[in-house]
Amino acid sequence: MIGANLLGSSFGGVLAQIEQTPFVRPHIDWHAVAPELVLLAGGALVTVVDVIGLEKVRRIIPSLTSLVFLAAFVPVLTLWNQQGDLPRVMWDGAYVVDNYSLVLKGLFLLSGYVIVLLSTNYMLEGDYYDSEYYQLISASVLGMLVMTSARDLVSIFVAIELVSIPAYLMAAWRKRDLKSNEAGLKYMLMGVFASALLLYGMSLLYGMAASTKLTDIAAALSIGESKPIFTLAIVFTVVGFGFKVSAVPFHTWAPDTYEGAPTPLTAFLAVASKAAGFVALLNVVIIGFPGQADVVEPLMWVLAAATMTVGNLIAIRQTNIVRMLAYSGVAQAGYMLAPLAVFGDRPGQATSAVVTYLVIYAAMNLGAFAVVIIAARKTGSGEISSYGGLFNYAPGLTVAMTLFLFSLAGIPPVGGWYAKFEIFRVLTDGGSGAGVSLAIIAAVNSVFAAFYYLAILKQMWFMPAPDGDHSRISIPPSLQAALGVTVFVTIVTGSVLIGPLSDITKLADLALP
């Protein structure tokens, strides 16, 4: 201070040059960012406990991580309760907490919780670096939480990288297995390539709007006639996200990565990571590109049709259940892309259809992966043929798997049918040719898909066990809990709780500008 005074008195002119416009501290709504902060603090806590306790605390790290996820869920509920205050807008509209983001935050936190449950025994028994794995999972989920609220390009990009980069590393977590190394490497190379495309698209968007905020970009894209540069920017951005959600033809990394990665992590990639990609796509397309619907819709139509068709056709030929689930996940991504092909007229409805699908898809797919993990504990195999005779020695597990597969195939009364129904409703409501034709393609594909889902059912219910081993499967408590949660959600979303679910996802309408 003394120095400044002295300076000021002797040569004020120079001081005036040095002086800046004062920095205005942005308003921070601490309640609104509480889920992120709790997860951040919890992740830091897990890291510190691990660094200090090492081997002694190894067994409590999974429990601690799952508690962190549940603790972060609490502020989501309290925010949901204060509906009057929503949407909470921060940082000049760059960060928004509304119903849409709250539903997804809840989804991501619960998925993270289930993933931890799935991982606990797998990581411990495989003798992998487990504490670090949970730290990376929490970091990745933190990226997803940021993604749900991000409304500007920088936040979206950083969030998608925060989701992906820990995932690249975790895919290579089984270091002693070459397949896992391959999984991590393929995922990373394709991922960074996609990021480069995405960034180029984003830089063009910024160049046109001179702002990173999605609302400003929407405004810049809406004025004047459409220019080639708009199309270029949109194509690059959408292609970048296409890699992240494994849409055809950008899906080539998915099967190898899913097969090589640790199975709980595969569940994470197939559900949470993919959902995060969809959230990013929804944010950018629905908020940023409404003025360019003529460009986006055909692009999405082609992507959706190709994704569901190719995914299903290849899934039929798979003999490994994880690869089959990978391709079925590709096909499911196709259904989720479909509403974006008609988003121009009904952005709110399209959004809530995708969100509904994401919620139900998370439950049924996580459940299927839980069964795969449990079965692999006994059979040690991922081949579909190893599921023979499952009903004889694990009837409960077989029933659960049947539910999940029915749901994935879209057979009532379990969740999946409602998710598909919402998609069809969006596609056909407007009566446009594009929508109806896509709906027909989706319907044909659903029939295809039923083939390979039913093939597994046939193995489980009617075939003999390949090695004649009929000893019972012991299911550890964490996997029981995971199975319980996913079965419950899969059943209720398709039957008794359709009403409340549709209320929640209706609220999730983006309420667009």
Add this chain to the structure above:
Amino acid sequence: MGGHPFLADGVDFGDVLLSLVMVVAAFVICLVATMLMVWFERKVVSRLQNRIGPNVAGPFGLLQTLADGIKLFFKEDIIPTRSDRFVFQLAPYLSLVPAFLTFTLVPIAGDFSGGNGSSTVFGREFYWQVADVPVGILFFLAMSSLGIYGIMLAGWSSGSKYPLLASVRASAQAISYEAALGLSLASVLLVAGTLSTHDIVLGQAGSLQTLNVVATGFVPFVVFLIAGTAELNRPPFDLVEAEQELVGGFHTEYSSIRFALFFLAEFMNTVTMGAIIVTLFFGGPAPLFDFPFIDFPHAWWMGFILFFAKLLVFLFIFVWFRASLPRLRYDQLMDLGWKLLIPLSLGWLLILGGIRVARDGNIGIVDDSIGDTIIVLVLGGMVLAVGASLIMLANRNARSERLRNEGLVAVANPDLGTSRAADHATTGPPGASHDTAQVGADH
């Protein structure tokens, strides 16, 4: 904001000419200073080792460097066959240029005891430095990270394994210490509020409290001095040219004028680093404090004398380091950088930030900003203590776990001991095998 005043209103031919003159002048000063530095180092090291040092060429041996340079210039320039010719020839220049470019940032003269450090020639007001870049400190960091290319590429292009090892070491070392260097600089930036070297000097002028070494609380200066020495690859951080391990280091294959260029670059870097330390922490050409009784002349050359005196102190310290400290082992080098300097400068930056916010009365725990400062100091000290003890706890646990694991390995692998014994048996003590051979021969 930075920039010479004469550039503020458009650029004409005279401005360009003046700039060129400054560049040439700075280059000459830099070269002469480097030459003298070589002499100074040899002389001081000699005296510290109870020797006499160069005393033949010129008065006090001052021209020794020149003589060495001329000798090297006329030696045969050897380029190894297996080298990458172009890169091999390019590398010495790559290490020379960043050293000089950093020097262009340093204000070497000017009247800072009352004036703003500018002088006027032909109606153009200028500062006594080649360029007052608005992002000066970042420019310095950028140049110091560029300096590594010369060493790296020299080692690689030699086509020989020892230089390659040296260059790999050098890059690891440079990157490790770059972080500590940058973090300690961040404290200076926090206090100075500007990146321009001229403004940083200006802000320090006047009194002892405003000198950055005092205002930042001494720790960043110490970190900067250590990290700077490491960036220079000078002893005790000269693993790049550890003769016992690497023959000559990265320049093993160099000869003649190219070798001289590396030599020159090394000493130019030393001078530049000393000048940067003086500028950032000791007010450059500004007086250390307001002398109470004597009124020094307010002229640009007074600044030059002050700057030179301060610079000399640091050059002496660098030489002193060299004469008295043994070289670090590689793991000690990395431990010092990563486990001590980086956490220390990071923690210090946070505390310094907290103190400054409290001092400006922006926290408001109590009504009084001094009270706030004390509270922040106490809290910061507590956090630092907790953090340090957590790190120590973690280190201790890690060590005991490692020992336990190694113990387990030894137990689980019992033939480790026997294989060693078997080794011993087959090799045997030389005498014993000789005996058996003798016996065999006898039969």
Add this chain to the structure above:
Amino acid sequence: MTSLGILAAEMTNTEVWVTNSFFLAIAAVSILAALKMVTTDNVVHAALYLLIVLAAVAAVYVILGAEFAAATQILVYIGAIMVLLLFGVMLTRAQIGSETDLDHDQKWIGALISVVLAAVMGYSLWEAFSDAKLPDNRVPQGTEAVADSIFGIYIVPFEAISVLLLAALIGAVVVARRD
């Protein structure tokens, strides 16, 4: 010298001419270096050409008055990333001379795609921005402005990046560790 003097004041015709010719020279160097980078048959040379491209980008930033971006470009890309890249190359395959296995069969397809992409992107950019002009009296972008926006609307991504780096660090140590 700093670009400040050129940019702060109204630009005269000479200054526009000087700035443009500097830009053209830098652009030419950068394009040539980029071409050499993909066609050279030595990994270290490729890295050095990439260095030139990155330095040219920094130079363009200086011309535009974005001095903070320029310094950061040099500091981060040239000073850190490329050093690490060369470090990695030297630890693994620091071969001198040409390496034949850097080539592969699909290079002509790759070249074709590059040309098509360059044409499409070039046309689109030309169509959109060919008549755009930089304003006459631009204020150089100061470091304070960058800092203010980082701690303003970009605070969430800024904090998220710290988590990202920590997670990447932990994961990289686990994956790279020998055990």
